[in-house]
Amino acid sequence: MTDAVTLDGVDLSYGSRAVLSKFSLKLGVGSFSALLGPNGAGKSTVFNLIAGLLLPDNGDVRVMGNSTKTSRAGLRHVGMVFQQSALDLELSVVQNLRYFAGLHGMKKPGAEIERLLSQFGLEGRENSSVRDLNGGHRRRLEIARALLPSPEILLLDEPTTGLDPASKQAIVDAVHAMSAQGVTVLWITHLLDELWPDDDVIVMQSGNVVSHGSFADLGGATGLSRHYAGHERPQL
Numbered sequence: 644m645t646d647a648v649t650l651d652g653v654d655l656s657y658g659s660r661a662v663l664s665k666f667s668l669k670l671g672v673g674s675f676s677a678l679l680g681p682n683g684a685g686k687s688t689v690f691n692l693i694a695g696l697l698l699p700d701n702g703d704v705r706v707m708g709n710s711t712k713t714s715r716a717g718l719r720h721v722g723m724v725f726q727q728s729a730l731d732l733e734l735s736v737v738q739n740l741r742y743f744a745g746l747h748g749m750k751k752p753g754a755e756i757e758r759l760l761s762q763f764g765l766e767g768r769e770n771s772s773v774r775d776l777n778g779g780h781r782r783r784l785e786i787a788r789a790l791l792p793s794p795e796i797l798l799l800d801e802p803t804t805g806l807d808p809a810s811k812q813a814i815v816d817a818v819h820a821m822s823a824q825g826v827t828v829l830w831i832t833h834l835l836d837e838l839w840p841d842d843d844v845i846v847m848q849s850g851n852v853v854s855h856g857s858f859a860d861l862g863g864a865t866g867l868s869r870h871y872a873g874h875e876r877p878q879l
């Protein structure tokens with residue numbers, strides 16, 4: 644499988660605090676990878692390196708073959724959904740999407756906006772103010788927004804935190820469907836019930852990958868919860 648993302652021998656420190664040391668990881672095109680690990684393991688640091696928001700001190704991060712150190716070209720391919728909302732509450736659903744499309748130089752985004760509104764169950768809410776949407780619909784809009792420029796890679800940092808089960812399921816299903824269509828997904832989560840048997844699971848601890856395999860091969864939720872620590876179990 645061709646790699647959409649490679650981190651090769653990456654060192655990353657915040658001041659004197661070394662978080663990643665000789666860290667390597669590959670994400671194949673169209674793979675769905677869940678990045679798990681206790682608080683402070685380095686998950687968001689990996690996310691930010693792939694997003695180009697951080698550059699490695701040493702080593703290389705490549706996105707669609709382009710090193711983030713020398714080229715921004717690969718980053719055109721990356722959509723991001725952060726824990727914190729990036730939506731403008733004062734604008735309507737469609738205004739948020741049109742504004743984002745403009746930032747990405749999309750000339751005629753109408754058809755793509757309509758397709759995404761339908762895919763994420765937001766038809767009929769085009770003109771609603773984001774302020775009036777519930778948390779589940781806001782998250783769906785956030786993901787639709789990230790997908791608008793048709794990124795080949797989608798990074799999501801705990802996108803379902805705080806959502807009701809139906810909204811959570813809708814997002815989990817939609818993002819898995821994107822991956823089946825060839826989008827490479829990296830999904831940071833603490834919630835094992837969001838994972839499907841064939842998902843690639845990467846468990847980090849203290850800046851290292853300590854387990855890597857399919858969700859099924861790592862023993863599913865039962866097997867992983869013995870080893871993996873989320874918010875609930877701080878020991879790995």
Ligand SMILES: Nc1ncnc2c1ncn2[C@@H]1O[C@H](COP(=O)(O)OP(=O)(O)OP(=O)(O)O)[C@@H](O)[C@H]1O
Nearest residue numbers: 657658660662680681682683684685686687688689
């Ligand atoms: N800007 C920063 N300055 C200094 N230290 C930082 C900074 N960002 C992260 N860290 C530290 O780097 C380590 C890794 O943090 P990171 O946010 O990548 O972990 P994480 O696995 O995403 O954690 P969480 O699940 O809490 O989001 C932690 O010890 C954190 O305190």
